[in-house]
Amino acid sequence: MIKVHDLYKEFSLxxxxxxxxxxxxxxxxxxxxxxxxxxxxxxxxxxGPNGAGKTTTLRMISTIFQPTSGSIEIGGVDAVRYPQxxxxxxxxxxxxxxxxxxxxxxxxxxxxxxxxxxDKATFEARKKRLxxxxxxxxxANKRIAKLSTGMKQKVSITxxxxxxxxxVVFDEPTSGLDVITAENIITLIRNxxxxxxxxxxxxxxxxxxxxxxxDIGIIHKGKMLFNGTKETFIQNKQEDSLTGEFIxxxxxx
Numbered sequence: 001m002i003k004v005h006d007l008y009k010e011f012s013l014x015x016x017x018x019x020x021x022x023x024x025x026x027x028x029x030x031x032x033x034x035x036x037x038x039x040x041x042x043x044x045x046x047x048g049p050n051g052a053g054k055t056t057t058l059r060m061i062s063t064i065f066q067p068t069s070g071s072i073e074i075g076g077v078d079a080v081r082y083p084q085x086x087x088x089x090x091x092x093x094x095x096x097x098x099x100x101x102x103x104x105x106x107x108x109x110x111x112x113x114x115x116x117x118x119d120k121a122t123f124e125a126r127k128k129r130l131x132x133x134x135x136x137x138x139x140a141n142k143r144i145a146k147l148s149t150g151m152k153q154k155v156s157i158t159x160x161x162x163x164x165x166x167x168v169v170f171d172e173p174t175s176g177l178d179v180i181t182a183e184n185i186i187t188l189i190r191n192x193x194x195x196x197x198x199x200x201x202x203x204x205x206x207x208x209x210x211x212x213x214x215d216i217g218i219i220h221k222g223k224m225l226f227n228g229t230k231e232t233f234i235q236n237k238q239e240d241s242l243t244g245e246f247i248x249x250x251x252x253x
Contacts, residue, residue: 001198002038002061002167006029007070009056009222030056032222033070040166042214043189043199045230049250053222054202058171061200062092075166088116092174093157094095101145105136105155108144109162116163123162131160133191134184148179157188168192170201174208184210204245218249223252225253 009031016025017170031053038044048054057066060163061072063083072086079086093192113123114200131137134154134231144155153173161169174182175211189212202211207214216233218226226233237245 001040001073001075002044002200003071004037004057005035005060005071006033007032007035007057007060008068009053009060009065010068010197014038021231026083029218030222031060031067034224036093036217036224036227038167038198038200038215040198041193043193043201043212044215044217045213046200046202046217047208047209047246048219049204052219054219055171057219058092058169058202062090062169063087064092079209088163088236091160091168093160093169094171099144099152099155099159104142104148105140105143105144105158107156108155112159113162118163126162126164127158133188134158137245144207149176150178153177153181154184155187161188165197167198168200170199172202172204174205175202180248201225204247206241206246210242218246218253220250220253223253225249 008029010027010029011025012024013021013028016056018026023026036044046054046057056065060067061074061079062080063086075089077089096146103111104113109127110123113127116127126217131140134157136151136154136158139151144152146156157173170185173185173189177185186208189201190201201212213230215229216226217224234242234246239245239248
């Protein structure tokens, strides 16, 4: 489970950043006191236009960023006070793989399994299941630097899931990928739900949101504009499509 309460995040701006943003303010507020929960066995979609505060929120949940104030609970662990303990429960996947180019997929996945203390037998079983799902066997021993974008994303997925996290965070995981790789990720997200994991993801692709979501949060300019089930979102929508309703809520917010 993920519990977010009154979450607030601000960043200090240096002179160069103030010039780029055409502002005299020395502080930029990215997230403004938002609260929501993500339940096990359900998929929570966090939506918003670029710059809305989605990625900042997901990075705070994943303990990459420290919130300015507010609380985050991950599987019963206070992620603000005990980020290392919370990290053991989290898998975090972004659209930018950020992999070690000189390693092979086998070497990288084994490295992360060792970091999480996964024993050899469990590691081999999980690796085979993920490699089978993502069709990775053919390039498992090639240098990551030589792999395509889709292949790198598959490696990143395996790295994210090798310790079998109970909470999984996907930040625009299918952005820029081919149809087959994107479908593999969709399958993985469904599998996570079916296994009772807590899943939160962001996407600009509303067909994915419609396909996967149980719950929806819409954030704009750091504020939560909608937080509820997909059924409630659909029942109360004033536009014909999910995309149209999303745009209407953002414009009104």
